[in-house]
Amino acid sequence: MGEVLGCIQVKQSKVAVRERSGKFNGVLQPGCHCLPWCFGYEVAGEMSLRVRQLQVKCETKTKDNVFVNVVASVQFRVLPEKVEDAFYKLTNANAQIQAYVFDVIRASVPRLELDAVFEQKSDIAKAVKEQLEKAMSAYGFEIVETLIVNIEPDDCVKKAMNGINAAARERVAAKEKAEAEKIVQVKRAEGVAESKYLAGLGMARQRQAIVEGLRAENVPGTTTTTCAKDDMDMVLVTNYLDTMKAIGESSNSSAVFIPHGPGAVRDVASQIRDGLLQADSALKIKA
Numbered sequence: 001m002g003e004v005l006g007c008i009q010v011k012q013s014k015v016a017v018r019e020r021s022g023k024f025n026g027v028l029q030p031g032c033h034c035l036p037w038c039f040g041y042e043v044a045g046e047m048s049l050r051v052r053q054l055q056v057k058c059e060t061k062t063k064d065n066v067f068v069n070v071v072a073s074v075q076f077r078v079l080p081e082k083v084e085d086a087f088y089k090l091t092n093a094n095a096q097i098q099a100y101v102f103d104v105i106r107a108s109v110p111r112l113e114l115d116a117v118f119e120q121k122s123d124i125a126k127a128v129k130e131q132l133e134k135a136m137s138a139y140g141f142e143i144v145e146t147l148i149v150n151i152e153p154d155d156c157v158k159k160a161m162n163g164i165n166a167a168a169r170e171r172v173a174a175k176e177k178a179e180a181e182k183i184v185q186v187k188r189a190e191g192v193a194e195s196k197y198l199a200g201l202g203m204a205r206q207r208q209a210i211v212e213g214l215r216a217e218n219v220p221g222t223t224t225t226t227c228a229k230d231d232m233d234m235v236l237v238t239n240y241l242d243t244m245k246a247i248g249e250s251s252n253s254s255a256v257f258i259p260h261g262p263g264a265v266r267d268v269a270s271q272i273r274d275g276l277l278q279a280d281s282a283l284k285i286k287a
Contacts, residue, residue, distance in 0.1 A: 008035050017087050019044045027083045051077045051144055054094050056101040064113045066157055071150035072101050082140030090139040100135055104128045121148040
């Protein structure tokens with residue numbers, strides 16, 4: 001605002017308070033105005049009609065005894081029709097707003113636990129705005145918006161909260177990992193079982209084919225009475241040879257010394273037959 005020969009200029013978004021002989025005489029809107037100082041007119045001051053923002057940081061305690069710093073952002077402006085009240089009734093608008101914010105926050109937060117403070121910050125902001133609107137409207141100010149922009153617990157509390165969260169996530173991760181390992185082991189066991197079942201099925205069909213072949217071809221040296229015995233001996237010899245082959249093909253097997261030759265095969269067949277006969281005798285005695 002400038003003064004040239006009794007003329008003043010009021011800038012946009014501002015108003016000037018005019019006085020005559022020390023008494024309020026009116027409000028000058030943006031533009032050029034004639035202010036004859038010789039008749040006792042003067043400009044007492046000017047006020048901005050723009051929206052202003054004030055950040056208030058308040059320390060308080062929650063219901064679960066955690067100290068937090070709550071940062072509230074208050075947006076306010078002077079009402080054009082109440083410039084006189086705003087200029088003359090209130091000395092420091094910022095200090096007045098800060099006092100009311102402190103009062104509302106320190107009355108609301110102690111009733112809530114820390115987690116609830118984060119969840120209900122919009123309710124706290126709404127309570128602050130309602131209280132400010134009631135108080136500041138009498139002084140010519142409008143509360144445009146009130147926001148809770150930050151809630152800062154003590155550093156040790158934040159570390160503890162992060163630790164709790166990390167432990168919970170590790171617990172879930174361990175559970176999922178164990179479940180995945182369980183699925184792998186079950187599937188591996190099912191695969192092994194299926195493989196053994198199919199191998200056994202193939203071996204049984206092989207043995208059956210050998211027996212049926214011996215019976216169908218009438219191999220010399222076998223009789224009707226000894227056919228079953230000959231079939232069993234042939235099956236035992238085949239099993240013996242398959243076992244020898246498996247031992248030789250296994251890369252992880254240690255050195256195994258076993259007797260080998262036609263006589264060894266006969267001894268193995270005789271031992272298995274005797275074992276089966278003894279087991280059958282024991283079952284008959286029990287019965």
